[in-house]
Amino acid sequence: DVKVTQSSRYLVKRTGEKVFLECVQDMDHENMFWYRQDPGLGLRLIYFSYDVKMKEKGDIPEGYSVSREKKERFSLILESASTNQTSMYLCASSLKTLGQVNQPQHFGDGTRLSIL
Amino acid sequence: SQQGEEDPQALSIQEGENATMNCSYKTSINNLQWYRQNSGRGLVHLILIRSNEREKHSGRLRVTLDTSKKSSSLLITASRAADTASYFCATSTGNQFYFGTGTSLTVIP
Numbered sequence: 171d172v173k174v175t176q177s178s179r180y181l182v183k184r185t186g187e188k189v190f191l192e193c194v195q196d197m198d199h200e201n202m203f204w205y206r207q208d209p210g211l212g213l214r215l216i217y218f219s220y221d222v223k224m225k226e227k228g229d230i231p232e233g234y235s236v237s238r239e240k241k242e243r244f245s246l247i248l249e250s251a252s253t254n255q256t257s258m259y260l261c262a263s264s265l266k267t268l269g270q271v272n273q274p275q276h277f278g279d280g281t282r283l284s285i286l
Numbered sequence: 287s288q289q290g291e292e293d294p295q296a297l298s299i300q301e302g303e304n305a306t307m308n309c310s311y312k313t314s315i316n317n318l319q320w321y322r323q324n325s326g327r328g329l330v331h332l333i334l335i336r337s338n339e340r341e342k343h344s345g346r347l348r349v350t351l352d353t354s355k356k357s358s359s360l361l362i363t364a365s366r367a368a369d370t371a372s373y374f375c376a377t378s379t380g381n382q383f384y385f386g387t388g389t390s391l392t393v394i395p
Contacts, residue, residue, distance in 0.1 A: 212385050212386055272334075
């Protein structure tokens with residue numbers, strides 16, 4: 171079974187802090203993703219990575235950066251946390267796209283981040 | 287935004303009844319996937335339907351896709367209390383996925 175592990179279930183930080191959210195997958199997946207989930211807005215893609223050291227912006231990258239130094243680990247960084255970044259953050263991984271078919275994404279259980 | 291939209295936003299049914307959720311999207315797609323999310327947990331993949339398919343079954347799940355109307359539906363037959371969850375459709379272009387806002391399903395025992 172694929173396991174995607176997010177380092178924290180709950181996290182409380184202060185405005186202006188640099189925040190690191192870590193995600194590790196154990197199935198040698200090429201693709202990894204970071205989403206945020208807010209009520210009424212669904213899931214929105216922040217960044218994704220299709221290979222080590224590769225990254226692409228999603229729909230809402232502002233205020234975030236990512237790092238993928240190893241295939242199994244994808245980190246989301248809030249450079250200077252703000253209250254509007256309070257949200258549920260979900261990490262996912264998948265095999266690379268085959269032809270025109272996107273592979274199912276496997277999700278972690280999320281990190282509920284509060285910025286005070 | 288290329289985000290899809292599920293309808294209804296919330297649905298409440300009795301155990302044993304069927305539940306139908308709809309998804310509309312905006313652009314051409316390669317395939318469409320349905321996911322489920324239990325409260326406080328991550329999403330779990332349920333089923334994938336390719337753009338050249340019209341219908342697909344998996345256990346108690348039946349998914350249809352109408353690319354001319356840019357819509358899909360998810361039918362859960364003989365619902366159980368354990369089916370209570372939020373359900374999301376996801377469309378994809380290239381490597382990117384676009385998730386809808388979800389349908390919250392409550393199955394009353």
